[in-house]
Amino acid sequence: MRQLVLLALVGLGAQLVDGSLGMAYGVTSTTLLLAIGTSPAAASATVHLAEIGTTLVSGFAHWRFGNVDWKVVAKIGVPGAVGAFAGATFLSSLSTETAAPVMSLILLALGIYILVRFTTFGLPKHNLGKPLRKRFLGPLGLVAGFVDSTGGGGWGPVGTPAILASGRLEPRKTIGSIDTSEFLVAVAASLGFLFGLGSQGVDFAWVLALLIGGVIAAPIAAWLVRHIPPRVLGSAVGGLIILTNTRTLLRSDWVDASDSVKWPVYVAIYLVWAASLAYSIRAYRADRREEREAVAGAEADKADESRSAAS
Known part of the structure; x- marks a missing residue:
């Protein structure tokens, strides 16, 4: 019972992050399931x-808050479902000994990408309002769907930054559209796993616990997406994913590192993680300060114009 409660809390926390950031539900949940010994x-x-x-x-909640672009959902969701089904059947054919370190490597790469992307660049906003082409969204969905199934997560880490980097869709609609289209990916991946595995190794009580936590968090996250600083959250989640999957790799048969190697690596990760968080927080505060100064300057200019007109 205690384990189910913990899984529900994992689902709640992961969905809060995913719904606010447009990524990391699958990566976070899968990382923790692997850490307690579940096969990849x-x-x-x-x-x-x-x-x-x-x-x-989550998709319904984002739609209600006006965070969804349905054209983007259609253009990226369908190829995403195709890639997810292919990735699920591929992963199902691998042995646990082979799949565990492979999945950890994928998750580690995604964690590094999340940490670097959000710590260094934040959220770009150039080209806002320009249309997103099908020739861009189609291949992106195919790759993101495949990575999502084989890595236990990746739809958001691949799709969200790519769309944000284009600067053509505002952040809240990027996050809402990615979260909504992920429904198609989840259905296709689940069908692929059931086709490849049957119900072997799947604990449906765990599924229900993750589901309950995620459902509770989904509408909260859809509301928070307008208020929470994604840059800081991205740095926090990226560091957690890097630390957990590095630990899995160092303990695997591929590496089998000694304690004299493990602990310096862990300390280095903690230091980089802390520095990244501090930088993200400082950058976020600086951005907020600049925004406030810009608003104050615009109001002062408006007041000067009003006084000049009155005189």
């Missing part, structure tokens, strides 16, 4: 089955 294919299958419910509720 079963972990990814468990998370994707839970995501069918969480993405449905």
Whole structure:
């Protein structure tokens, strides 16, 4: 019972992050399932089955808050579903010994990308309002869907930064559209895993626990997306994913590192993580200060114009 409660809390926390940032539900949940000994294919299958419910509720909540661009959902969601099904059947064919370090490497790469992307660049806003082409969204969805299934997460880490980097869709609609289209990816991936694995290794009580936590968090996250600083959250989540998957790799048969190697690596990760968080917080505060100064300057100019007109 205690384990189910913890899984529900994991689902709640992961969905809060995912719904606010447009990524990391699958990566965070799968990372933690792997850490407690679940096989890679079963972990990814468990998370994707839970995501069918969480993405449905999250998509509805984002739609209600006006965070969804349905053209983007259609253009990226369908190829994403194709890639997710292919990735699920591929992962199901691998042995646990092979798949565990492979998945950890994928998750580690995604964690590094999240940390660097959000710490260094924040959220770009150039080209806002220009249309997103199908020739861009189609291949992006295919790759993101495949990575999502094989890595237990990746739809958001691949899709969200790519669309944000284009600067053509405002952040809240990018996050809402990615979260909504993930429903198609979750359904396709789940079908792929059920086709490849059956129900082998999938604990449906765990699925339900993750689902309950995610469903509770989904509407809260859709509201928070307008208020929470994504830059800081991205740095925090990226560091957690890097630390957890580095730990898995160092303990795997591929590396089997000694304690004299493990602990210096852990300390280095903690230091980089702390520095990244501090930088993100400082950069966020500086951006907010500049915005306030710009607003104050515009109001002062307006007041001067009013006085000049009156005189």
